[in-house]
Amino acid sequence: MIHARDVTKEYLDGDGTRVRVLDSMSLDVEAGDFVAVVGPSGSGKSTLLHLLGGLDVDYRGEVKVGGVTLGGLKDKDLARFRNTHVGFVFQSFHLIPNLSALENVLLPSYFGPRTADAVKRAEALLERVGLGAKKDRAPVRLSGGERQRVAIARALYGGPRLLLCDEPTGNLDANTGDGVIQLFRELHREGLTVLAVTHEERMSVAARRVLRLKEGKLVEERATERSVLGGAP
Amino acid sequence: MRLDALSRLVRLSLARERRGAFFSAFGVAMGVGTLVFFIGLGLGVGQVIREKIFPNDARMVDVVPAAVSLGSLLGGGKLDAEAVERLRSLPGVEAAHRKMNVRVPAVTRYDGAFFGTKLRMGMEVLAMGVEPSLVKGDTQMGEFKDPGEGQPIPVLVSTRLLELYNKTFAPARKLPQLSANMIVGFGFPVEFNRSYVSANSATGPSRSVQTQVVGASDRAMFAGITIPLETAMRINREAGVDADTFTGVTLVATDPSKVPALVDAVKAMGLEIDDQERRMAENTGAAVALTTSALALLSILICILAAVNIAHALSASVRARAKEIGVMQAVGASRSDIRAIVLAESAVVGLAGGAIGTGVALLASLGVNRFAAGYLPNFPFKPDSFFSFPWPVVLGGVVLGLLAALAGAYFPSRRAAATDPARTLAG
Numbered sequence: 001m002i003h004a005r006d007v008t009k010e011y012l013d014g015d016g017t018r019v020r021v022l023d024s025m026s027l028d029v030e031a032g033d034f035v036a037v038v039g040p041s042g043s044g045k046s047t048l049l050h051l052l053g054g055l056d057v058d059y060r061g062e063v064k065v066g067g068v069t070l071g072g073l074k075d076k077d078l079a080r081f082r083n084t085h086v087g088f089v090f091q092s093f094h095l096i097p098n099l100s101a102l103e104n105v106l107l108p109s110y111f112g113p114r115t116a117d118a119v120k121r122a123e124a125l126l127e128r129v130g131l132g133a134k135k136d137r138a139p140v141r142l143s144g145g146e147r148q149r150v151a152i153a154r155a156l157y158g159g160p161r162l163l164l165c166d167e168p169t170g171n172l173d174a175n176t177g178d179g180v181i182q183l184f185r186e187l188h189r190e191g192l193t194v195l196a197v198t199h200e201e202r203m204s205v206a207a208r209r210v211l212r213l214k215e216g217k218l219v220e221e222r223a224t225e226r227s228v229l230g231g232a233p
Numbered sequence: 234m235r236l237d238a239l240s241r242l243v244r245l246s247l248a249r250e251r252r253g254a255f256f257s258a259f260g261v262a263m264g265v266g267t268l269v270f271f272i273g274l275g276l277g278v279g280q281v282i283r284e285k286i287f288p289n290d291a292r293m294v295d296v297v298p299a300a301v302s303l304g305s306l307l308g309g310g311k312l313d314a315e316a317v318e319r320l321r322s323l324p325g326v327e328a329a330h331r332k333m334n335v336r337v338p339a340v341t342r343y344d345g346a347f348f349g350t351k352l353r354m355g356m357e358v359l360a361m362g363v364e365p366s367l368v369k370g371d372t373q374m375g376e377f378k379d380p381g382e383g384q385p386i387p388v389l390v391s392t393r394l395l396e397l398y399n400k401t402f403a404p405a406r407k408l409p410q411l412s413a414n415m416i417v418g419f420g421f422p423v424e425f426n427r428s429y430v431s432a433n434s435a436t437g438p439s440r441s442v443q444t445q446v447v448g449a450s451d452r453a454m455f456a457g458i459t460i461p462l463e464t465a466m467r468i469n470r471e472a473g474v475d476a477d478t479f480t481g482v483t484l485v486a487t488d489p490s491k492v493p494a495l496v497d498a499v500k501a502m503g504l505e506i507d508d509q510e511r512r513m514a515e516n517t518g519a520a521v522a523l524t525t526s527a528l529a530l531l532s533i534l535i536c537i538l539a540a541v542n543i544a545h546a547l548s549a550s551v552r553a554r555a556k557e558i559g560v561m562q563a564v565g566a567s568r569s570d571i572r573a574i575v576l577a578e579s580a581v582v583g584l585a586g587g588a589i590g591t592g593v594a595l596l597a598s599l600g601v602n603r604f605a606a607g608y609l610p611n612f613p614f615k616p617d618s619f620f621s622f623p624w625p626v627v628l629g630g631v632v633l634g635l636l637a638a639l640a641g642a643y644f645p646s647r648r649a650a651a652t653d654p655a656r657t658l659a660g
């Protein structure tokens with residue numbers, strides 16, 4: 001699903017010095033895997049997600065996701081890739097405040113081809129994340145956990161095979177966080193590939209693999225061989 | 234990007250930024266409204282000048298004999314029958330209408346009923362004979378031709394004279410208002426070969442004839458009466474004065490574009506062009522056009538300010554929406570999609586502002602016309618409407634609103650498209 005080879009990413013600092021965040025990093029993720037990426041703040045976890053999701057193409061090396069080589073794609077094709085191949089879930093949800101839950105889930109539909117059943121599909125996704133009854137609510141009238149579920153439904157709208165999650169439980173208390181983690185587990189069980197950046201112990205426990213980002217490279221911290229596939233109850 | 238999706242997103246963000254959108258549209262409406270208003274006013278006043286004050290057919294050229302008789306010394310410059318024939322055969326000439334002044338003085342003495350009051354007056358009269366073909370369509374009674382000895386002479390009066398009479402002469406003297414229709418049939422006596430001016434020693438006997446108004450014409454002589462050419466020639470002949478050379482010939486070109494060449498040909502014949510009227514029309518028209526241009530420039534300035542205002546407001550809104558733009562990019566918006574959304578938002582504001590401004594300008598013009606009709610004193614050539622709004626002006630107003638808004642949105646939309654999602658979404 002993910003094949004990254006010798007990826008180097010540098011930022012230009014304020015004073016003109018180059019800061020190397022990813023340094024000849026390589027990563028391979030099988031389809032259907034559940035990977036947690038851990039690492040201290042500022043180690044480049046978000047940067048990695050943005051590269052994998054086609055939000056940032058300014059790097060050296062090779063990144064191939066879902067069979068699509070991202071380097072050198074035109075902006076239109078990158079947008080198309082983000083619309084259909086990956087779903088993003090962010091720490092602070094990033095819902096659009098003046099849109100209802102349903103309309104937030106529908107947002108990706110505006111950038112894809114016209115489909116007659118867009119609303120039905122969005123409603124089904126909200127149903128799937130347990131928010132069928134609250135589809136017309138504005139984000140402010142939803143709890144944090146509910147907001148993240150809406151964001152997950154939105155990430156699923158384009159039918160991606162890969163979910164890229166940046167601290168998805170970072171803004172949630174333990175209980176609601178658990179609920180969201182449970183949801184990721186279910187999605188993973190249904191065949192989705194999940195790559196989540198996390199600080200959360202429980203999240204990495206749920207994952208089949210844990211990678212640590214250290215000095216610009218990914219190090220395998222724990223690999224579970226089909227043991228807890230589906231996760232613990 | 235799909236149009237339905239674009240319109241949905243634009244509606245959403247306009248609904249949220251209602252206040253900003255309102256002020257942006259208001260600015261556009263101000264600029265467009267004043268522009269449409271002033272252009273409509275300029276066109277309207279120009280139209281009154283062209284059609285009422287100096288009615289002028291672009292195809293017509295008034296030929297007169299050379300004022301300085303150098304031409305006549307060389308055998309040219311005279312407007313006799315032969316010269317008229319030559320004029321008529323010039324390329325591009327469709328018709329040539331001859332004119333001849335009555336070359337003896339004339340007076341009128343009136344003492345009798347005058348449209349419900351009594352009128353007593355006497356005055357000098359100028360008379361000009363024109364070919365019936367020149368004033369065809371203006372005659373409302375009988376035929377405009379020489380009636381022969383002893384019969385009432387058909388007379389056309391100038392529409393401009395009638396206008397001046399109604400607006401200034403009649404009110405001051407408590408005389409009734411007259412329309413062209415009313416004066417048809419009115420008869421008054423004219424004595425040819427007679428003058429109140431003592432120095433003007435007329436020779437020979439005076440002859441008194443009855444005249445009858447048969448209509449009003451733009452082409453009639455302003456300060457005098459216009460009679461059939463044959464009548465004028467007969468009177469001149471009977472009085473023993475020049476009845477062979479014409480006072481003027483009005484040439485009608487087949488096409489306005491032929492006029493310049495025609496003018497050159499006429500001048501080559503040693504004749505002159507009487508373009509006093511045309512020049513006056515042009516000068517007045519130019520004054521109006523200049524004033525209109527100055528006001529239009531001011532309005533354009535307002536439009537530019539409106540565009541700057543939009544640029545300013547939109548920049549702020551794009552900055553405030555950076556996160557939202559990043560989210561859209563994350564779920565599949567391309568840079569051109571983002572650009573299209575911002576441009577479309579502004580386009581809607583501009584179209585609305587343009588349409589509202591144009592509409593208000595049209596309403597304001599109605600208001601001004603109403604005010605003028607109700608409160609302004611009657612002055613000569615006072616029109617029913619001071620405005621003219623041909624459809625390109627109306628459409629242009631709306632389009633200008635759109636263009637101003639798009640110009641204002643140019644940089645903000647680029648800036649929005651350049652949003653780096655990785656930066657705005659992190660954290």
Ligand SMILES: Nc1ncnc2c1ncn2[C@@H]1O[C@H](COP(=O)(O)OP(=O)(O)OP(=O)(O)O)[C@@H](O)[C@H]1O
Nearest residue numbers: 011012021040041042043044045046047048656659
């Ligand atoms: N747009 C940018 N310009 C310059 N430097 C950047 C930019 N984005 C990130 N960085 C730097 O790159 C490094 C990695 O940032 P990144 O956001 O990927 O870290 P992170 O691992 O996600 O941290 P956190 O756990 O706090 O979210 C940081 O040192 C950060 O300052």
Ligand SMILES: [Mg+2]
Nearest residue numbers: 045046659660
């Ligand atoms: Mg981060």
